[in-house]
Amino acid sequence: MNVLELKERVVATPVWRSIFRHRYLDSNRNRALTVFSNVFLHIHPVKVPEKSLRLRHTMCLGGLSFALFLALTVTGVLLMFYYRPAIPQAYRDMKELEFVVTSGALLRNLHRWAAHAMVLFVFLHMARVFYSGAYRPPREFNWVVGVLLLILSLLLSYTGYLLPWDQLAFWAITVGTNMAEAAPLIGPKFKFLLLGGNVIGENALVRFYVLHCVVLPLAAAVLLAVHFWRVRKDGGVRPL
Amino acid sequence: MDSQRIEAAGSGRRRFLWFTGLGALGTAGAGGAAVMLDFVHPKVLFEPPSSFRVGRPESFPVNSVTADYARKVYLVRTEVGFFALSAVCTHLGCITRHVEEEGAIFCPCHGSKFAVDGSLLMGPATRGLRRIAIRLEDGELVVDSELEVEKDAVLRV
Known part of the structure; x- marks a missing residue:
């Protein structure tokens, strides 16, 4: 039995057929089915004009931002195996990751640099969309979603800053939360709730940790889905 | 919701149920939000005395x-x-x-x-x-x- 025969037999099994409900004969129908019978592929349009794949239309900046988001998710989850958001464990765990854990320094640096890069690429993506006029109707709502995603990127970056619990982290959050306090009316209350108290201590560390690892990434994931879906619905890149 | 149909239903039973339902949902939502806000408000602080x-x-x-x-x-x-x-x-x-x-x-x-x-x-x-x-x-x-x-x-x- 050669490989092709084996493939034919596997593809014909009920198990295979239950997962992939169509054949792979090269027809328009099957090409379409491949995309929209798959939860991951269906975010993409069934057909993409060849012109819109030209690199210079988008410079792939949005895609790079998303790739960095995925890299940050993977490295972040791995870092969570060793990190405890408590005082003084947080700082020690960061040191342990840096100097003791195998690949810990690599993971931590990947996470840090990918975070810097993501903020940079999100900005560049926004600039590209602006300069190529891609925010104009019918895409104006997706621009708004993009602005929310930019804010989430910055908040993710900011909340991650406190977690190493070193001097840089402490004073950066001191300065940042005092800026938030300057907001009219809700400022002082917002700062109190954000820190879970009047000083940057254990409560603040746990709050920033939960925001950084759960709340903000989930919000970003939901908005990313909306963002990509709107790109698909609005027809992706069509040179104007 | 199809507001035109509700408008057409006038001041009848449908209109009453619509506003009662909306009111109940709104009240539950506001209550939930208030409880949530109170939840994130710490009750005891372990901070150095001022x-x-x-x-x-x-x-x-x-x-x-x-x-x-x-x-x-x-x-x-x-x-x-x-x-x-x-x-x-x-x-x-x-x-x-x-x-x-x-x-x-x-x-x-x-x-x-x-x-x-x-x-x-x-x-x-x-x-x-x-x-x-x-x-x-x-x-x-x-x-x-x-x-x-x-x-x-x-x-x-």
């Missing part, structure tokens, strides 16, 4: 500035008496530092400069250091860092 003893008056020489960076306070004794300054910079909350040779107080974060009486010498801060409450209790000086007092308040001993 009021603390700093020592006996005679242990501070006249015309001296004593810094307690851990508790974020300067105790100043002049010929007239005592006053206390919060060491927290009024710009963005960093801890300032008293430099004896310069006779001034500096912020390491953004470079604000203050005189030892708390007045502002150089920005980016827009006002001087907070003068905070000081009182004599059982022969010891007690400072309350949460209680701001007048800019020229001095405790005569």
Whole structure:
């Protein structure tokens, strides 16, 4: 039995057929089915004009931002195996990751640099969309979603800053939360709730940790889905 | 919701149920939001007390500035008496530092400069250091860092 025969037999099994409900004969129908019978592929349009794949239309900046988001998710989850958001464990765990854990320094640096890069690429993506006029109707709502995603990127970056619990982290959050306090009316209350108290201590560390690892990434994931879906619905890149 | 159809239904049963349902959902939503807000509001804080003893008056020489960076306070004794300054910079909350040779107080974060009486010498801060409450209790000086007092308040001993 050669490989092709084996493939034919596997593809014909009920198990295979239950997962992939169509054949792979090269027809328009099957090409379409491949995309929209798959939860991951269906975010993409069934057909993409060849012109819109030209690199210079988008410079792939949005895609790079998303790739960095995925890299940050993977490295972040791995870092969570060793990190405890408590005082003084947080700082020690960061040191342990840096100097003791195998690949810990690599993971931590990947996470840090990918975070810097993501903020940079999100900005560049926004600039590209602006300069190529891609925010104009019918895409104006997706621009708004993009602005929310930019804010989430910055908040993710900011909340991650406190977690190493070193001097840089402490004073950066001191300065940042005092800026938030300057907001009219809700400022002082917002700062109190954000820190879970009047000083940057254990409560603040746990709050920033939960925001950084759960709340903000989930919000970003939901908005990313909306963002990509709107790109698909609005027809992706069509040179104007 | 198809508002035109509701409009067409007029003031009948459908309209009543629509507003009752909306009202119930709104009330439940507002209640949930209020409970959520109260949930994230800590009820007990394990923070250092804002009021603390700093020592006996005679242990501070006249015309001296004593810094307690851990508790974020300067105790100043002049010929007239005592006053206390919060060491927290009024710009963005960093801890300032008293430099004896310069006779001034500096912020390491953004470079604000203050005189030892708390007045502002150089920005980016827009006002001087907070003068905070000081009182004599059982022969010891007690400072309350949460209680701001007048800019020229001095405790005569």
